[in-house]
Amino acid sequence: xxxxxxxxxxxxxxxxxxxxxxxxxxxxxxxxxxxxxxxxxxxxxxxxxxxxxxxxxxxxxxxxxxxxxxxxxxxxxxxxxxxxxxxxxxxxxxxxxxxxxxxxxxxxxxxxxxxxxxxxxxxxxxxxxxxxxxxxxxxxxxxxxxxxxxxxxxxxxxxxxxxxxxxxxxxxxxxxxxxxxxxxxxxxxxxxxxxxxxxxxxxxxxxxxxxxxxxxxxxxxxxxxxxxxxxxxxxxxxxxxxxxxxxxxxxxxxxxxxxxxxxxxxxxxxxxxxxxxxxxxxxxxxxxxxxxxxxxxxxxxxxxxxxxxxxxxxxxxxx
Amino acid sequence: xxxxxxxxxxxxxxxxxxxxxxxxxxxxxxxxxxxxxxxxxxxxxxxxxxxxxxxxxxxxxxxxxxxxxxxxxxxxxxxxxxxxxxxxxxxxxxxxxxxxxxxxxxxxxxxxxxxxxxxxxxxxxxxxxxxxxxxxxxxxxxxxxxxxxxxxxxxxxxxxxxxxxxxxxxxxxxxxxxxxxxxxxxxxxxxxxxxxxxxxxxxxxxxxxxxxxxxxxxxxxxx
Numbered sequence: 407x408x409x410x411x412x413x414x415x416x417x418x419x420x421x422x423x424x425x426x427x428x429x430x431x432x433x434x435x436x437x438x439x440x441x442x443x444x445x446x447x448x449x450x451x452x453x454x455x456x457x458x459x460x461x462x463x464x465x466x467x468x469x470x471x472x473x474x475x476x477x478x479x480x481x482x483x484x485x486x487x488x489x490x491x492x493x494x495x496x497x498x499x500x501x502x503x504x505x506x507x508x509x510x511x512x513x514x515x516x517x518x519x520x521x522x523x524x525x526x527x528x529x530x531x532x533x534x535x536x537x538x539x540x541x542x543x544x545x546x547x548x549x550x551x552x553x554x555x556x557x558x559x560x561x562x563x564x565x566x567x568x569x570x571x572x573x574x575x576x577x578x579x580x581x582x583x584x585x586x587x588x589x590x591x592x593x594x595x596x597x598x599x600x601x602x603x604x605x606x607x608x609x610x611x612x613x614x615x616x617x618x619x620x621x622x623x624x625x626x627x628x629x630x631x632x633x634x635x636x637x638x639x640x641x642x643x644x645x646x647x648x649x650x651x652x653x654x655x656x657x658x659x660x661x662x663x664x665x666x667x668x669x670x671x672x673x674x675x676x677x678x679x680x681x682x683x684x685x686x687x688x689x690x691x692x693x694x695x696x697x698x699x700x701x702x703x704x705x706x707x708x709x710x711x712x713x714x715x716x717x718x719x720x721x722x723x724x725x
Numbered sequence: 726x727x728x729x730x731x732x733x734x735x736x737x738x739x740x741x742x743x744x745x746x747x748x749x750x751x752x753x754x755x756x757x758x759x760x761x762x763x764x765x766x767x768x769x770x771x772x773x774x775x776x777x778x779x780x781x782x783x784x785x786x787x788x789x790x791x792x793x794x795x796x797x798x799x800x801x802x803x804x805x806x807x808x809x810x811x812x813x814x815x816x817x818x819x820x821x822x823x824x825x826x827x828x829x830x831x832x833x834x835x836x837x838x839x840x841x842x843x844x845x846x847x848x849x850x851x852x853x854x855x856x857x858x859x860x861x862x863x864x865x866x867x868x869x870x871x872x873x874x875x876x877x878x879x880x881x882x883x884x885x886x887x888x889x890x891x892x893x894x895x896x897x898x899x900x901x902x903x904x905x906x907x908x909x910x911x912x913x914x915x916x917x918x919x920x921x922x923x924x925x926x927x928x929x930x931x932x933x934x935x936x937x938x939x940x941x942x943x944x945x946x947x948x
Contacts, residue, residue, distance in 0.1 A: 582734035584741035705825045709748060712832050717741040720839050721855045 537621025767798030863890030
């Protein structure tokens with residue numbers, strides 16, 4: 407077994423690869439989407455170019471901007487990276503897994519969202535306030551659904567720690583669980599709403615009446631905007647890895663040997679490529695919903711997660 | 726859970742899907758998709774019954790599965806769809822009040838059914854004893870559909886959904902009813918579907934609408 411220094415350096419390496427690879431996932435989604443819509447696709451590393459361009463530019467601040475506005479990009483990135491660190495992506499039982507369980511992970515993402523909403527209202531533009539209130543509406547409906555999904559999974563695995571849960575699912579082999587079917591669909595819907603993808607929010611729009619996430623970061627520029635964009639790319643990847651971990655954990659490295667780590671990385675890339683393709687398909691198939699249809703959408707997600715919990719209690723526990 | 730065979734696990738998954746179709750019926754507000762969902766529930770019910778027959782070696786359940794498939798998944802939905810097309814209701818949308826609350830109420834009803842079925846589950850030794858609560862929930866959700874909606878077609882679907890739940894309860898609690906009873910019930914349901922069709926035409930002739938709420942008003946006070 408490797409020493410604790412090796413373990414920590416492996417964990418650090420995993421987080422660094424996670425952060426560095428996140429824009430690649432966004433580039434991949436854009437590529438698949440372009441292919442599905444018969445458009446000429448941008449190169450897959452285009453998000454890196456955009457980030458590099460933004461990092462070179464000067465920061466422009468509004469006169470009324472307070473310290474909240476200036477520190478928010480760093481807080482958002484730090485919270486998102488911490489959430490990413492708590493996820494077992496390539497290997498389980500790294501020391502970073504023990505720091506935070508899945509409820510803390512949800513908390514990190516909520517912290518990032520809270521600061522983003524504060525910053526959007528800080529400058530005092532109309533669009534910022536409007537988008538912040540919309541974001542909070544979506545979040546207040548999506549978060550209960552997400553937490554119920556998390557409870558179902560941790561009741562099945564007997565732990566809220568992700569590494570333990572992954573280990574339990576791997577250990578019990580291929581079992582058809584009705585609860586997982588519902589929770590998977592519910593969690594997918596929550597992920598679409600939380601990452602601001604198409605039926606709920608359009609990540610590529612600057613149309614004032616429909617934007618949610620874009621509206622909140624409208625006043626940001628240069629380095630600050632780059633940090634926030636990067637954080638939202640990492641967040642997209644967090645949801646992909648979380649869903650892959652819980653529902654398709656096969657391939658993840660449980661022992662720290664070179665072949666199993668290699669296999670874990672290949673499995674992770676394959677799962678994320680599938681996740682990106684799925685998102686691109688959803689975005690091509692569905693039109694953007696009216697804002698007042700979003701609560702209905704999230705209500706269905708909540709109901710699915712609740713059904714997952716109920717079918718776990720009724721059908722699975724009593725046996 | 727892991728002690729069950731793969732067939733047993735499939736029965737549980739199918740049962741939860743049947744419960745899901747009941748929730749979907751409550752969420753659906755258009756007539757044609759509602760009937761199609763009901764047909765899907767019939768198909769799932771037939772597959773579950775056949776699977777129970779396979780796992781528990783009860784050959785008479787295959788007949789019940791075939792009957793369910795023929796009547797509730799094909800014939801009755803076809804009759805209802807034809808009726809809806811003939812009456813020109815295919816793009817009518819209902820607007821039930823506070824549908825989100827109704828769905829949460831449905832979840833509460835499911836918990837209630839679990840509470841009620843718990844003593845039966847403790848006594849039973851059958852493979853499918855856990856599903857009894859789900860079948861009761863399907864009955865109550867069908868009743869809820871009848872209560873919250875005012876269109877006649879939806880209420881008929883709710884009635885049929887209740888019948889699905891009762892049949893499901895018979896399959897999972899005692900591995901099916903005697904054949905005579907089953908045939909009788911199937912025949913009754915078929916007759917009910919035809920009578921409902923005639924009834925729709927009558928109601929529409931007399932009040933010019935299929936909105937049942939209008940029947941509670943006295944005619945004389947209107948005119």
